Amino acid sequence: MATVRLWSDAEAEADPRVRAVFADIRATRGSDFINNFWRGLANDPTLLERTWSSLKVVMGPGTLDPLTKELVYIAVSIANGCPYCIHSHTAAARAKGLTPEQHGEFLAIVGMANQTNALVNGMQIPVDPAFRVEEGS
Amino acid sequence: MATVRLWSDAEAEADPRVRAVFADIRATRGSDFINNFWRGLANDPTLLERTWSSLKVVMGPGTLDPLTKELVYIAVSIANGCPYCIHSHTAAARAKGLTPEQHGEFLAIVGMANQTNALVNGMQIPVDPAFRVEEGS
Amino acid sequence: MATVRLWSDAEAEADPRVRAVFADIRATRGSDFINNFWRGLANDPTLLERTWSSLKVVMGPGTLDPLTKELVYIAVSIANGCPYCIHSHTAAARAKGLTPEQHGEFLAIVGMANQTNALVNGMQIPVDPAFRVEEGS
Amino acid sequence: MATVRLWSDAEAEADPRVRAVFADIRATRGSDFINNFWRGLANDPTLLERTWSSLKVVMGPGTLDPLTKELVYIAVSIANGCPYCIHSHTAAARAKGLTPEQHGEFLAIVGMANQTNALVNGMQIPVDPAFRVEEGS
Amino acid sequence: MATVRLWSDAEAEADPRVRAVFADIRATRGSDFINNFWRGLANDPTLLERTWSSLKVVMGPGTLDPLTKELVYIAVSIANGCPYCIHSHTAAARAKGLTPEQHGEFLAIVGMANQTNALVNGMQIPVDPAFRVEEGS
Amino acid sequence: MATVRLWSDAEAEADPRVRAVFADIRATRGSDFINNFWRGLANDPTLLERTWSSLKVVMGPGTLDPLTKELVYIAVSIANGCPYCIHSHTAAARAKGLTPEQHGEFLAIVGMANQTNALVNGMQIPVDPAFRVEEGS
Incomplete structure (x- = not known):
């Protein structure tokens, strides 16, 4: 396969x-x-x-906690459409304590982000000056 | 524009x-x-x-902390290539306490996830039975 | 699974x-x-x-007809690589009257759009001023 | 550029x-x-x-009307993140009669499709047998 | 199916x-x-x-050799997440002489490109003036 | 920015x-x-x-030639929609000898791959048994 x-x-x-x-x-x-x-x-x-x-x-010890790291990993894998990666990192997140409530909340955020990404791209919204980090600043 | x-x-x-x-x-x-x-x-x-x-x-109060929610949002926006969304949610994450160290660590995870997603897709790795949640189980 | x-x-x-x-x-x-x-x-x-x-x-009644709505839904699902969504919305489009001729024509458009998206991205074509909607206009 | x-x-x-x-x-x-x-x-x-x-x-005469064709084209371009293509085909759709109401409704569908694509991918939902077209059938 | x-x-x-x-x-x-x-x-x-x-x-005779053409084809198919296309063009590349060493090296490049694409998008790096081809130049 | x-x-x-x-x-x-x-x-x-x-x-010396490596890199960057990466690696490919003829031929392949990826996904074509590499074989 x-x-x-x-x-x-x-x-x-x-x-x-x-x-x-x-x-x-x-x-x-x-x-x-x-x-x-x-x-x-x-x-x-x-x-x-x-x-x-x-x-x-x-994925080792650092400034972000292990469960947050797994959620970021799964979010990327969902957006990229990698079934294997979604399965393996969801299993890893469960092993690190992800509860069903957190999983539902996480999926809602990923769904929302994909939705607003599409709305923003469809409208081609220009970046607000307030969001920019100036070079050298 | x-x-x-x-x-x-x-x-x-x-x-x-x-x-x-x-x-x-x-x-x-x-x-x-x-x-x-x-x-x-x-x-x-x-x-x-x-x-x-x-x-x-x-994005309101729930079982995941506000900063984790923003990081998940940015991860999706990076994978989808939505410049506006990356700018606005990175600014929001900073407002919620994201430190430069955490930002670097977060980017490293997103980069790593994109890399392994590609390696997995390129090799078409089959899902290990251990990762599956059975229907009805 | x-x-x-x-x-x-x-x-x-x-x-x-x-x-x-x-x-x-x-x-x-x-x-x-x-x-x-x-x-x-x-x-x-x-x-x-x-x-x-x-x-x-x-997806309910509005200014776009139900079949057009399904075609837009499938187009997004193809570009995002969501097999389940492609199956379910193609079935829904058939139930709303999609003919094999229309399906073939639809697939040709989706294929063409993906091709020209890649050509445009590869050449990094700048947006013609004629296509812009000015803020406030 | x-x-x-x-x-x-x-x-x-x-x-x-x-x-x-x-x-x-x-x-x-x-x-x-x-x-x-x-x-x-x-x-x-x-x-x-x-x-x-x-x-x-x-994109010429066929079984789908010209405006539907443009909407399918834009939907793909949004999902692929091609700013030029979104601008040029939105302008083309307007020239073919797209009203602001239809544009809003269209964006809502594209946003919804991206959201449910992500939810489906995140949950790795198996395709219902009812949606399948059998080979040779 | x-x-x-x-x-x-x-x-x-x-x-x-x-x-x-x-x-x-x-x-x-x-x-x-x-x-x-x-x-x-x-x-x-x-x-x-x-x-x-x-x-x-x-994919016929031209200025790029047949194996390079297949590798470019697979690279796109991996990034787009098209399992069928990855399988068929990897088989085609093997038929055109792809060695296991070259396959591993190819996958490493695809993985690396996906990683740096994400890092660049996450940081929203502006294009260096040196990389631009001026219109009319 | x-x-x-x-x-x-x-x-x-x-x-x-x-x-x-x-x-x-x-x-x-x-x-x-x-x-x-x-x-x-x-x-x-x-x-x-x-x-x-x-x-x-x-990207250093190996079994694939330097120009092929750059083309694979650009192909991924186009599919992912990373403008910076497309600019920087197209400049690198030119520095390694990419001719305008090769660039056009390369873009044609990338466009074609994106088109057939979409057609395959839209039709959900099952992988031919002939393309599979069996585990352990």
């Missing part, structure tokens, strides 16, 4: 770079589960390494 | 439905400023009323 | 707000069929109520 | 293929005005010829 | 216009295989003819 | 991490010119460092 082969655990074990990344994913997440995304990326160990090391930093 | 006329305050005053919405926007936000989006929507008072009443509920 | 549970008729009956919306959908459409979209939205009765009441107005 | 040069009338006159297309655009539209899109495409006469000959057929 | 019927070979044989296009596809590609896209377009012979004749020219 | 401040050379000099990245961009490109994208990213040195180090690898 994919355009690339999804690597099995046995194949991953046989490639030192893939094995190392899979081991770090398991250690970081505290779970033995490796989802299909990483099994597809394993076809290109360089891309696998770079993607995981970036994701680990971006 | 817009595809519709942007209503002045004088014009808004002369239409009872537009006047009422503008008054409610000002009261809700505690500011006299009415941004161009609403001045464009004023051309269709029914659409203006429905959009404002929905936005007021969706 | 969905990220939320799809409500059965029995569940809908047990929630007064969901029951009322489902009853109104059935009465408005003159059909007992409730499609999955509404069964998913039932998880958030507030969002269900607002979405249905807006959709009922927007 | 563009990524290609926009051809002047004098340049177009000097190239027999561009001159012929520009003459046909003017004759078909009954207007001397050639908008920037065609002046950009003139850099590749083959692409210019193919685009114009396709557009002339697709 | 489709919104239109997919034509069988027997049906295509019975329509002279569809038969002619299918014959030309087979002759051009040196293969008896007609993929589903063309079987769907067969419902509108005019659209089928125009699409095939354009595609044949655009 | 941006939502963040664009750093001047003097400011960049004063921050060791930004100074180091700007120096590496200049050395890698053999040019003193730093475009606005990097001046915006400078607000978040961590994001600046990661973005530049990834881009340097992805």
Whole structure:
């Protein structure tokens, strides 16, 4: 169904770079589960390494809380129409405490944003000067 | 520059439905400023009323904090490529306390999500059974 | 397969707000069929109520004919890549009289628009002054 | 501002293929005005010829009325975020009789479609069997 | 599963216009295989003819090599989220010599472009004067 | 005009991490010119460092030629509607030898891909079994 082969655990074990990344994913997440995304990326160990090391930093501890980070991720994935990403990050958000009430509220915001994006684009509204950050200011 | 006329305050005053919405926007936000989006929507008072009443509920108090709501809104607007919406909601997020550190972290998540959305779509990764919510379950 | 549970008729009956919306959908459409979209939205009765009441107005009688409204809806859904929406609104358009000839002509326009959108974006064509509606004019 | 040069009338006159297309655009539209899109495409006469000959057929007489065709075109352009295309086709729709009431109603549909596209994608609603057209049926 | 019927070979044989296009596809590609896209377009012979004749020219011999053309095609299809198109053009690229190494490198570029597109849109970076092609220059 | 401040050379000099990245961009490109994208990213040195180090690898020497890489980048940027990205990578492609003939041919492919993406989505064409790569195969 994919355009690339999804690597099995046995194949991953046989490639030192893939094995190392899979081991770090398991250690970081505290779970033995490796989802299909990483099994597809394993076809290109360089891309696998770079993607995981970036994701680990971006979604790791910072100034935004973990649930907010997942919601931002899902919002982008909905707007881009990526079914896999919506499924995987909604599951991740649930694991981080997303309640059904918050999920409904989140979907309402995403729906509203898509609606007003379209209204703004349709009317080609010019940016209010008050919203601009001046260069050098 | 817009595809519709942007209503002045004088014009808004002369239409009872537009006047009422503008008054409610000002009261809700505690500011006299009415941004161009609403001045464009004023051309269709029914659409203006429905959009404002929905936005007021969706972005009002709920189970997600106000800053998280704005970040979700901006994330959608970036993915959809709506310059006006990005400007207006980034300004709103700043008004709600977004720090430069949080803004950088937020942009990094949006960038990462767009990147992995593309990688997933390019590889056409099938959804892991573990991510599915079964109907009726 | 969905990220939320799809409500059965029995569940809908047990929630007064969901029951009322489902009853109104059935009465408005003159059909007992409730499609999955509404069964998913039932998880958030507030969002269900607002979405249905807006959709009922927007797609109801107005100055554009019902078939034109459906075609506009499908066009957006194609550009956004929403398979469910394309299926449901193409079915709705057929029910409102869309002929195979009109469907082919419609698809040709959508294809053409996507093509010229890309050509325009690729060349970054500046808007002709003749197309602008001036503020205040 | 563009990524290609926009051809002047004098340049177009000097190239027999561009001159012929520009003459046909003017004759078909009954207007001397050639908008920037065609002046950009003139850099590749083959692409210019193919685009114009396709557009002339697709937007010409058929089973859908001319205003409906323009609305479908604008809907796609809004969803794709093509400012030039939104401006040029909104101007064309006005020239074909679009009233302010119809424009407002149209924008409401486009906004609604974008909203429900997002809600459907966010919930990953499975297509109802009733909506499917079977192969061979 | 489709919104239109997919034509069988027997049906295509019975329509002279569809038969002619299918014959030309087979002759051009040196293969008896007609993929589903063309079987769907067969419902509108005019659209089928125009699409095939354009595609044949655009993807035929020119100044860009055949593999580069396929990669550009896949890149657009990923960004637009068209699963069918990603599958069919990845298969075509493989047939034209795409190696697994090149595929990984290609996916890395597409991912990177989507990421920086989002970062640029999120920051609303103004175009550097050095990048502009002046009109008439 | 941006939502963040664009750093001047003097400011960049004063921050060791930004100074180091700007120096590496200049050395890698053999040019003193730093475009606005990097001046915006400078607000978040961590994001600046990661973005530049990834881009340097992805767009650096590999199995695809430099011009093909730029064309893939522009194709994504057109589909996503990122004006800045289209301008900057079209300028980069020209610097790497893109001829006007190749540019026209490239735009024709991007336009064609967007058109057939829409036709495929509109018809919801099922993937031909022949295009699938089986897991484990």
